[in-house]
Amino acid sequence: MTVKVEQLTGGYGKRPVIKNINFELTQGEIVGLIGLNGAGKSTTIKHMLGLLTPMEGKLSISDIDIKQDVEAYRRKLSYIPESPVIYEELTLQEHIYMTAMAYDISKETAMERARPLLKTFRLEDELNIFPSHFSKGMKQKVMIICAFIVNPELYIIDEPFLGLDPLGIQSMLDLMVEKKNEGRTVLMSTHILATAERYCDRFLIMDEGEVVAFGDLKALQAQTGLSGKTLDEIYIHVTQGGQDT
Structure with a gap:
């Protein structure tokens, strides 16, 4: 199973919010989607869910293109939103x-x-x-x-820990690890970087609508020249435009 996001440009109306987004998720991994508010994380997720139509680019899960068969594509994923959607x-x-x-x-x-x-x-x-x-x-x-x-093959989880008590947070993390070990893939947007560093296999850092770093911690350290630094330190560095912190 592979999730492919290729040359994705999109947003709301005619104004692009995300530009030329490229990444690939593989089977059995947890990937942290990280960025400042307004970096384009939610817009990327909405495109991956099929809630927004791309201006350019391709989206596929296990070679099922969202444009060719949106229902089959959507059945490959499930979504946990930041704010619960409850029917009264x-x-x-x-x-x-x-x-x-x-x-x-x-x-x-x-x-x-x-x-x-x-x-x-x-x-x-x-x-x-x-x-x-x-x-x-x-x-x-x-x-x-x-x-x-x-x-599903892919779980897309947007800020999953908001409102959860510590026991609920740990249960959620245990579930993600369990699904990863079953060969499922998790894309998790979060601001809790210490937890992301501990549980995620790779990290996708976005800034101003673009992917600015992608890979495991060692790859991020190599990409930014910050050998031995934590995810927190790398994140602050790249979102401040590469300035020393």
Whole structure:
């Protein structure tokens, strides 16, 4: 499985926000998508999800081009947004069933996959509750459960730790590692660089709509001439235009 983003230029209306984005994700890795607010991370993600149409470039997962078969492409991925998207009229169980229907998974299979996740996130007694009444952290856990019952090839996760308590954060990280070990791929946008450095195999750093560095920590150190530096130090260096810090 390979995720390819090739010469991607796009944005909103006629104004490009991201310019000539190129990267490739491979099977069984966690990649950290890193950048300042406004660097183009969310715009890149929206293009990868098919929510925005590129001005130029190609997007594919396992050689399925989004322009050729958008439904088959979308079924290769699941998405956890920064802000939970909850339907007020649906219970937690109905959210799980709706996700199953979207991905052509049986209700039985969906619930079988959901049960250990419900237990992990302490929501097993909340199946018949409307998540619109949940705290933000609990709503985020609903999003996580729905995304992980799909078992896609690619998980796209946008700031997954917002609103989660420390136990929830660790459970989320453990899930990502578990999926990586199963051969799935995770693209995670985050500002928590110490956690990214610990858990990510490679890092994609964006600044002003462009990819300014990509690779594992050693590759980033080589690209920036910052041998032995941490991800935090490299990030500050490249987002300040290569100035000494």
